Amino acid sequence: MIPAPATAPSRTALPVAAWAKGPYIYDADGNDYLDGSSGVLNVNVGHAHPKVLQAIEAQLGQLTFVHRTQFRNDPALRLTERLLAIAPAKTAAVEYSNSGSEANECALRLAFAYQHRRGKAQRTVILSEEPSYHGMTAGALSITGSPNKRDPSVEPLLGAGVHRVLVRPRPGRRRATHEEWGQALLGVGPSKVAAIVIEPLGGASSGAAPIDIDTMHWLRRETRNNGIVLIADEVMSGFGRTGRWWACDHSSIAPDILTSGKGVTGGYTSLAVTMISEKVTAAIAEPLGPIALGHTMSANPLACAAANAVLSVIEDEALLSNAAKTGTLLTEALQALCDRYPTLLSDQSGIGLMRALHIDAGQPADTNKRIIAAAKESGLVLCTAGIGTTTNSVLVAPPLNSTPELIDELANRLDKALAAVAGIRADNA
Ligand SMILES: Cc1ncc(COP(=O)(O)O)c(C=O)c1O
Incomplete structure (x- = not known):
């Protein structure tokens, strides 16, 4: 067997996915993860749609x-x-x-x-x-x-x-x-x-x-x-x-x-x-x-x-209009988080259910990765984006069949993750 080069990224720390249904992925230890990025913005109608x-x-x-x-x-x-x-x-x-x-x-x-x-x-x-x-x-x-x-x-x-x-x-x-x-x-x-x-x-x-x-x-x-x-x-x-x-x-x-x-x-x-x-x-x-x-x-x-x-x-299931509608709810939720963590986040952008939280340019370059790791700990899957301090961000893009309740839950899990990265408790941030 050819040994992996020393610089190869380690994926051993990733959880092992066991099954998925709708907007949730479950790992081999039974933990649930809300799929807040629809995989990598491809699982648009959720997992295991009948x-x-x-x-x-x-x-x-x-x-x-x-x-x-x-x-x-x-x-x-x-x-x-x-x-x-x-x-x-x-x-x-x-x-x-x-x-x-x-x-x-x-x-x-x-x-x-x-x-x-x-x-x-x-x-x-x-x-x-x-x-x-x-x-x-x-x-x-x-x-x-x-x-x-x-x-x-x-x-x-x-x-x-x-x-x-x-x-x-x-x-x-x-x-x-x-x-x-x-x-x-x-x-x-x-x-x-x-x-x-x-x-x-x-x-x-x-x-x-x-x-x-x-x-x-x-x-x-x-x-x-x-x-x-x-x-x-x-x-x-x-x-x-x-x-x-x-x-x-x-x-x-x-x-x-x-x-x-x-x-x-x-x-x-x-x-x-x-x-x-x-x-x-x-x-x-x-x-x-x-x-x-x-x-x-x-x-x-x-x-x-x-x-x-x-x-x-x-x-x-009229998912175009649902994406537009729930996209507005997601925008409001992300804006509230930007207001709540102003030193961490600069703003948010996107259209419909393809959105991103942008990291404040004064933060270390790996802040988007730290937010994503903390989100995983809070049971939320997201993706990184960006190629430099102006664009460093976190993509937030739940499935097109998201409900208002799911957007709330996503925002709550994200709030916990941001609080952990900001070093404060989410409930009194
Ligand atoms: C805008 C854009 N173009 C092209 C690609 C490449 O697609 P694939 O990974 O399916 O080859 C991606 C993948 O993320 C993408 O986001």
């Missing part, structure tokens, strides 16, 4: 795999139809993969192919933002603006195919505005840019910080006017997390390509989607025919059946 389990079990007995080059399958056909009905305007095609990273790889290949087939092969630059996170595969990581996810030893690989330019917000701001994007675009020269990749609502990198609406409109207008593909990475923010199907819907823009994953199957199986506009689809189909995309398990019937069941739960 309708999703039923659909998966039925599909298991009927058909689990056929390759898309050999057969079509009914769950994938139905899913594509449903996705086209909820996708941003003028979406014409859906490409399937297994992870958000792969969905972004697919988007990058489509953007380069789009440019190449229009005779614009010199467009090889991708503009993306720091902070951002687009995935762990080579291309997706190469456009990621998170120094903590990158290592000098992987840079040669990342530099090989994609020429990226990172756009940074002004000091003290969490997201770039159209001024920074404009400067970067002019600096590179719009005729060299293949695509701009954005997280409309930032996730693990910027901590549920949205791009402002004016900047969203500017990005849509400038990319359209300059022949640049606009890619919206909604791997985390998609499928109802913000109270609408897509974070882009909040600024009423339709990107040329939208990627999503995570919530599409609610964490029950692996699946991710790349939704492609008419404009890009048409350019790819002519004059050379479609390019090779996809993976062995792309559009497999089992994952598509799970996704269909999750979409039905979202629709039947």
Whole structure:
């Protein structure tokens, strides 16, 4: 056996999860944890939802795999139809993969192919933002603006195919505005840019910080006017997390390509989607025919059946409006905690049920990790976010079917954790 390197992170201290139901996870010792981050913002309809389990079990007995080059399958056909009905305007095609990273790889290949087939092969630059996170595969990581996810030893690989330019917000701001994007675009020269990749609502990198609406409109207008593909990475923010199907819907823009994953199957199986506009689809189909995309398990019937069941739960249980409603309650609860712990927390941000508590810049850099550890002790699971003192935060994102009572309970457990980190008792803080 190869010994683990001395620097490998130790996971031995993590509890062993035994089972889960609804918004709770239970460990092997019988402790319960409220899943305050819906896993990593993917378990959007909670654990062991009976309708999703039923659909998966039925599909298991009927058909689990056929390759898309050999057969079509009914769950994938139905899913594509449903996705086209909820996708941003003028979406014409859906490409399937297994992870958000792969969905972004697919988007990058489509953007380069789009440019190449229009005779614009010199467009090889991708503009993306720091902070951002687009995935762990080579291309997706190469456009990621998170120094903590990158290592000098992987840079040669990342530099090989994609020429990226990172756009940074002004000091003290969490997201770039159209001024920074404009400067970067002019600096590179719009005729060299293949695509701009954005997280409309930032996730693990910027901590549920949205791009402002004016900047969203500017990005849509400038990319359209300059022949640049606009890619919206909604791997985390998609499928109802913000109270609408897509974070882009909040600024009423339709990107040329939208990627999503995570919530599409609610964490029950692996699946991710790349939704492609008419404009890009048409350019790819002519004059050379479609390019090779996809993976062995792309559009497999089992994952598509799970996704269909999750979409039905979202629709039947009106979870978009529930996420918007309970998102308001969560905002109020998080704001009360910011007011209660002003030296620990600076503010909170987010849309719907994708929210974050931001750590005060005067606190030590590991404060978000300490809050998360204390939350675990109080029976609450949360995720870290951020790449520096301006963005250090804790993501708070319970399932879309949360109740007002669950939001209260989450806030109480979080209050205890914050009190422990602040060194005071929660009941007399
Ligand atoms: C915005 C965003 N893009 C891409 C990814 C990568 O997705 P995956 O981990 O499924 O490869 C993530 C994962 O957290 C994400 O949040």
